[in-house]
Amino acid sequence: MAVISRKAWGAPAPKRVDRISSTRGVKVHYVGSRVDPRLLDDHDRCPALMRQIQNHHMDGNRWSDFAYSYGACPHGDVLTGRGPGVLVAANGPGRNEDHYAVLGFVGNSGLVEPTDEMLGAILDAIAILRGKGGAGREIKGHRDGYSTDCPGEALYDWVRRGAPRPGSAPPDPDAWPGRLLRYPPVTRGDDVRRWQAAAVRLGYKLTVDGAYGPRSQGACRLIQRRARLTEDGIVGPLTWAATFAPT
Numbered sequence: 001m002a003v004i005s006r007k008a009w010g011a012p013a014p015k016r017v018d019r020i021s022s023t024r025g026v027k028v029h030y031v032g033s034r035v036d037p038r039l040l041d042d043h044d045r046c047p048a049l050m051r052q053i054q055n056h057h058m059d060g061n062r063w064s065d066f067a068y069s070y071g072a073c074p075h076g077d078v079l080t081g082r083g084p085g086v087l088v089a090a091n092g093p094g095r096n097e098d099h100y101a102v103l104g105f106v107g108n109s110g111l112v113e114p115t116d117e118m119l120g121a122i123l124d125a126i127a128i129l130r131g132k133g134g135a136g137r138e139i140k141g142h143r144d145g146y147s148t149d150c151p152g153e154a155l156y157d158w159v160r161r162g163a164p165r166p167g168s169a170p171p172d173p174d175a176w177p178g179r180l181l182r183y184p185p186v187t188r189g190d191d192v193r194r195w196q197a198a199a200v201r202l203g204y205k206l207t208v209d210g211a212y213g214p215r216s217q218g219a220c221r222l223i224q225r226r227a228r229l230t231e232d233g234i235v236g237p238l239t240w241a242a243t244f245a246p247t
């Protein structure tokens with residue numbers, strides 16, 4: 001990923017800058033008109049598209065600047081728009097204080113499917129806005145709370161799936177859940193169920209019911225003894241590992 005500065009893509013100076021210190025998160029946008037699919041094979045067209053949109057926003061709409069915080073190109077680069085700490089003009093009247101705005105370079109025809117690199121660039125832009133602009137955890141689409149097709153079906157579907165980073169590994173089902181399983185009181189949950197099933201696979205007599213009670217505690221102590229761990233009857237990361245991958 002590269003961050004392309006305003007200077008590098010040829011942005012004129014903004015006519016006005018309104019500072020903000022934080023938002024609830026970020027809204028994802030698309031171009032909303034046709035995006036030439038030749039963009040895919042020609043990264044030089046990406047800064048040109050930024051300039052075209054900037055012209056439209058400043059000369060056409062008479063806005064103070066390119067409306068979005070960042071653009072995200074199909075080659076994985078992040079192009080700086082208003083950047084962190086600056087109010088956007090993209091989310092609709094009264095909705096710009098709550099969210100920053102990141103523009104994915106897909107349109108309503110032509111190039112409509114984001115590349116994995118573009119999705120990664122959107123997430124990179126969001127990470128910058130969180131790190132430098134006080135953006136909160138929300139990732140939403142322009143259409144959330146405003147009547148618009150934006151950010152298009154493909155991007156909105158991705159947002160609704162929780163905006164996963166493409167190619168990232170699915171969560172490891174054998175990984176320690178990050179909390180201690182102990183009794184008393186009874187710890188309940190799917191992580192308990194997973195641990196109990198692993199203990200049963202090792203030959204311990206347990207009901208896989210998702211409730212970490214005295215029998216689970218007893219099995220835990222035996223597993224800990226066999227693995228030469230402290231016999232405290234509490235499933236932490238070492239005991240979890242000893243249950244899923246006994247040595």
Ligand SMILES: [Zn+2]
Pocket residue numbers: 028029030090142148150151
């Ligand atoms: Zn939008």
Ligand SMILES: [Zn+2]
Pocket residue numbers: 042043044046073074075076077
């Ligand atoms: Zn590009």
